[in-house]
Amino acid sequence: MRRRLRSVAAVAAAAVIGLAAGCSGGGSSDSGKPVKLKFLSLAWQKDSLAANKRLVAEWNKENPKIQVQYVQGSWDNVNDQLVTSFEGGDPPDVIHDDSSALAGFASQGYLTDLTKLLPAGLKSDIPQAAWGTATFAGQGGGDQGIYGVPFLQESQVILANKKLLDDAGVKVPTVDAPWTWDQFQQISKKLTSGKRFGVAWALKSPVNRVLNLSLNYGGTFFQTSGGKTTVKVGPQEREVLQRIHDQLYKDKSADPSALGMGTADPLPGFYAGKYAMLPASIYMRQQVIEQAPKNFEWVTIPPLKGQTTQQGEIAQTLSVAADSKHPKEAVKFISWFLNGQHQVELAKGDWLIPTSQTAAKDPSLNTSKDGWDIATASAKSLILAPYLKVDGYDEFKTKVATPALQSYFANKISIDQLAQKLTGDGDKVLARYQH
Amino acid sequence: MTAVQAAVRGRAARGRGADRGVSFLLLPALIPVLIFSVGPLLYGIYLSFTDARGGRNAVVSFVGLKNFGEVLTDGDFWSSFKIGLIWAVSVTVLQFAAALGLALLLNSDLRLRGLARALAMAPWAMPPIVIGLMWRLVYHPNAGILNATLRDAHVIGHNVDWLNNFGTALPAIIVVGVWTGMPQTTVVLLAGLQGVASELHEAAAVDGAGVWRRFWSITLPQLRPVIIAITSLDFVWNINQFAMVYALTQGGPGGRTRLPMLFAYEEAFRYGFFGYAAALGVAITIVVLVVLGLYLWRQMRENA
The missing domain is CATH 1.20.5 (Single alpha-helices involved in coiled-coils or other helix-helix interfaces)
Structure with a gap:
């Protein structure tokens, strides 16, 4: 009985707190009290965390009227968390996420269309191509609008063990004359000897990675006709899939035991010289610098070339919730937070490329130290990833594409079976989202 | 009057x-x-009778049995349900076997029996998420204690990624499930064992029955109502397990550990199909009730 009574008391207390919160949240801007914004940040790398927190503290000091509360989130479950908080009607005002999640949230009407709210300075500092990654149709397939400010971009490069390259007489290519996939495959074979593999593909989450790289051969994986989007797996889509598969099972230059690993898991083996090259996102450089043994020498190899060096781009974004009571103040904070100078700091903290053109010119992002020049130059290869515009892509990815690609790379199904699964099951999933 | x-x-x-x-x-x-x-x-x-979907001010309309029709033909869901049944049945059976052994041990005259009984309760004190995180460390491919131990014992040549391997993921989480649920089962069985009258054992011993014979003919029949109760409860509890598996594998690799509850969770909170997810929940409840009903009915009939 006592326990029951206590829970009744708890309900009553919660109700009282809820009422109080409701009162203080309401008309605060008229009463002269400071506006309160909640900022959900997903920063996780040490430097990035520090940069985010420092910037928020600086803003709060300079803007006593608009106080920002830093809320820590995690990439692992941010979208589940957002769905519940959107449905509950109490989402964070400023939301850090990436462009692949925005299409769904925009079409569900959870995000504010920022098109008319953005200041001109910020709009012109970020190139049109980057804005494209955050431009989607609104609720119920409404007009196109900008639903987030893209600020950090990621490209796929290759990290390589310098000593092993030198021993094999392999020269590091430049951004202007990158390796082709053919060359990369040959060099991987050359670097394979005894127990050492030329390359380690960590493909625990293979979908975004493979889809982004497939643009090297113009593989888009989706086609839209008559307002209906379907999956396609033609010769262009098969190129990168087949080449990675060949490295694993034909050339035997890729370590099959790395397949189930997450992106950072092969690093210890990489330091130990078990693999000579590690295809990875540019942010992985930070982990190498933090963890690698003192005498470990490494280089960054620019993006590979198929027909082109083009890769799909996903950007990290800041958005404003549709339920936010203070969208203007939120945009004001975002445009300050993402100005050129701050983007340099954020990019360095996360080891990614800034979208701001002013920031990209910063000397510290163009030194040859730690591969920054190659990373920053690789931004040229980034184009809008076609799947960003596909409603239902997230379900396609987790339910269909991830298991199918994992089975294909584990050599359990053939490439034809893979194509069949992606198009057959994939179209069924996409149909749920088309009206 | x-x-x-x-x-x-x-x-x-x-x-x-x-x-x-x-x-x-x-x-x-x-x-x-x-x-x-x-x-x-x-x-x-x-x-579950509506088309409720994620969306700001989304309009919800009544769709009758449409969701249930879709559930019936949803191959992904039924393969997830099969995984759920394999998981629930094997965890319940293994848990029962292990717990019975432990309960018998704790019921006998051990030294430090009080301490042993307290220690056996340890997993009960942990929230499922913490259990998930702890076991993720145990199974960690490079830093996990399991791989290190097996390598030292020369059982495996190279590190196994238990939770990401298609073949080992489900058995790996079943082991964790057994470990997690053992305390409840052990306590209940121990209580049952203490209720078995010692006169029966003494009488049987006088008649010359050995340890095994006494276990089969006295302990088990006496425990029967307790066994039925705890295995049914364990089955329901296991098929509804969510938090621990979510922390361990999130349903991966490739859906090999996607229990029905995880499946419904993803439908609702990841893809925003609330109505359909509710229908899944109702369908799971009905199937569990049917399975449980059959089991209890058979047991009761045998008992009578």
């Missing part, structure tokens, strides 16, 4: 008054149950 009638009526009136008093006293206990259990349950059943 006779005195007897008056007395009867008086007693009846007093009885009704007492009833009212009792229900009034029950109210504080009833309100939380109504608010937190019955309310959401009814709301969930209602949702």
Whole structure:
């Protein structure tokens, strides 16, 4: 009985707190009290965390009227968390996420269309191509609008063990004359000897990675006709899939035991010289610098070339919730937070490329130290990833594409079976989202 | 009116008054149950007949049995349900076997019996998420204690990624499931064992029955009602398991550990199909009730 009574008391207390919160949240801007914004940040790398927190503290000091509360989130479950908080009607005002999640949230009407709210300075500092990654149709397939400010971009490069390259007489290519996939495959074979593999593909989450790289051969994986989007797996889509598969099972230059690993898991083996090259996102450089043994020498190899060096781009974004009571103040904070100078700091903290053109010119992002020049130059290869515009892509990815690609790379199904699964099951999933 | 009638009526009136008093006293206990259990349950059943989807100010309309029709033909869900059954049955059976062994051990005259009983309860004290995180460290491919131990014992040549390997992921989480649920099962069985009259054992021993014979002919039959109760409860509890598996694998690799509850969770909170997810929940409940009903009915009939 006592326990029951206590829970009744708890309900009553919660109700009282809820009422109080409701009162203080309401008309605060008229009463002269400071506006309160909640900022959900997903920063996780040490430097990035520090940069985010420092910037928020600086803003709060300079803007006593608009106080920002830093809320820590995690990439692992941010979208589940957002769905519940959107449905509950109490989402964070400023939301850090990436462009692949925005299409769904925009079409569900959870995000504010920022098109008319953005200041001109910020709009012109970020190139049109980057804005494209955050431009989607609104609720119920409404007009196109900008639903987030893209600020950090990621490209796929290759990290390589310098000593092993030198021993094999392999020269590091430049951004202007990158390796082709053919060359990369040959060099991987050359670097394979005894127990050492030329390359380690960590493909625990293979979908975004493979889809982004497939643009090297113009593989888009989706086609839209008559307002209906379907999956396609033609010769262009098969190129990168087949080449990675060949490295694993034909050339035997890729370590099959790395397949189930997450992106950072092969690093210890990489330091130990078990693999000579590690295809990875540019942010992985930070982990190498933090963890690698003192005498470990490494280089960054620019993006590979198929027909082109083009890769799909996903950007990290800041958005404003549709339920936010203070969208203007939120945009004001975002445009300050993402100005050129701050983007340099954020990019360095996360080891990614800034979208701001002013920031990209910063000397510290163009030194040859730690591969920054190659990373920053690789931004040229980034184009809008076609799947960003596909409603239902997230379900396609987790339910269909991830298991199918994992089975294909584990050599359990053939490439034809893979194509069949992606198009057959994939179209069924996409149909749920088309009206 | 006779005195007897008056007395009867008086007693009846007093009885009704007492009833009212009792229900009034029950109210504080009833309100939380109504608010937190019955309310959401009814709301969930209602949702399962609608097309509720994620969306700001989304319009919800009644669609009748459409969701249930889709559930029946959803191959992904039924393969997830199969995984759920494999998981629930194997965890329940293994858990019961291990717990019975442990209970028998704890029931015998050990030294430090009190300490051993307390230690056996340890997993019970942990929230499922913490259990998930702890075991993720145990199974970690490079830093996990399991790989290190097996390598030192020369059982494996290279590190195994237990939770990401298609073949080992489900067995790996089943082991964790068994470990997690053992305390409850052990406690209940231990209580049951202590209820077995020692005279029966003594009598059987006098008649010359050995340890095994006494276990089969006395302990097990005496424990039967307890065994039925705890295995049914364990089965329901296991098939509804969510938090621990979510922390361990999130349903990966490639859906090999996607239990039905995880599947429904993803439908609702990842893809935003609330109505459909509610229908999944109702369908799971119905199937579990049917399975459980059959099991209990058979057991009771054998008992009778």
